[in-house]
Amino acid sequence: MAVNLDKATVREKIARRAEQEIESGFYVNLGIGMPTMVANYIQPDKQVVLQSENGLLGIGRSPYEDEVDPDLINAGKETVTASVGASYCDSAESFGMIRGEHLDLAILGGMEVSETGNLANWMIPGKMIKGMGGAMDIVHGSKKVVIIMDHVNKYGEPKILKECSLPLTGKGVVNRIITDRAVIDVKEGGLELVEVGEGWTIDEIKDCTGAGLKVHEDLYETKQ
């Protein structure tokens, strides 16, 4: 049975699932938009350092009114605070720590992901091109890249495809895709379905995915 949830509930569901990718001790970059929401659900027993590519290692909570410093923002240009033990750096150093693979995990949004782990998330031909920001660097810079997005677009078409139709952000960069319906890993031989969301069956996930899916063996017992 397909599940219909409102947009906010879907986003929260995806963000909560993405939080489980974060282990205590991790340095993590969260992309702009839905990925930023993941920070709201980080379990208090986990020690996590969030990196902001504009030069902050250790993003804190949003400021109270009397704490606002206009010189302190995250990469989404929102006012933030610095966490205890944070550090600042310039943009070259910030991307040096990204490109040098010092981060454990990056959680980013996506428009399309291919079965070889190609990611498209920065431009739609024919529409105004705003720029890639830091996305093209960040996809190469983390030990693990997790993409969170809706499983299908607003027309109900798959966003997980054999080949991306949109211009790429990175080639062969995605390790895991978390959607409102499933969790899918990018493996050597293609995509592997590792989790099926509540209310969905394996066949329904296959039907709304535009690339072949191997099914992780543990799933058959619980979801068939």
Add this chain to the structure above:
Amino acid sequence: MKDIYTSFQEAVRDIEDYSTIMVGGFGLVGIPENLILALVESNAKHLTVISNNCGVDDWGLGLLLQNKQIDKMIGSYVGENKEFERQVIEGELEVELVPQGTLAERIRAGGAGIPAFYTPAGVGTPIAEGKEVRTFDGKEYLLQTGLTADYSLVRAAKGDKHGNLIYNKTARNFNPMMAAAGATTIAEVEKLVEPGTLDPDHIHTPGIYVQSLIEGQQEKRIERLTLAKQA
């Protein structure tokens, strides 16, 4: 030794038409607000501007756009500006989009005497078109060139009269690399102090990179005020 200005108009007076200028800042944070305002007034045209973003419609580099002073913009994200979109569509403005980390490193390289370097960012994407790809240890990389400028306009929290600069929090961003990559670097500082006042161990930009300084007060506009809910 350094030129210390008291007038922003004076500070940007030598910037001529067709100059390439780097402008520090990420969004509106860390931008040299008063130097930009003075550049609008100076009316220098046909500029090539290198900056991560291009301001908003009525502030920062957006003001230079409105005054049609920019021919070419090199940046990583220009989405906050309607006039920008109009000028691109009308063919009045040329844009070169560069991944943000590549942009930062191109500027760093330019200031450090490195003509080019390889980076994984952008391999297999539209920005790889026409660029050399080379494989190291089985992984592909793009050749990217260093960037320099005729002028760099930067902003710091504190500067001394030897040109040493200290930035505040995330207002540092692109400013230090740009200070090094500009043939002439003009620093707008919130507070100008005598040499010896700043701890040499705390200097972010050593004075050698800075040719002139001016003290000024900024508005520090906030693009996205996000507050915690009061408990």
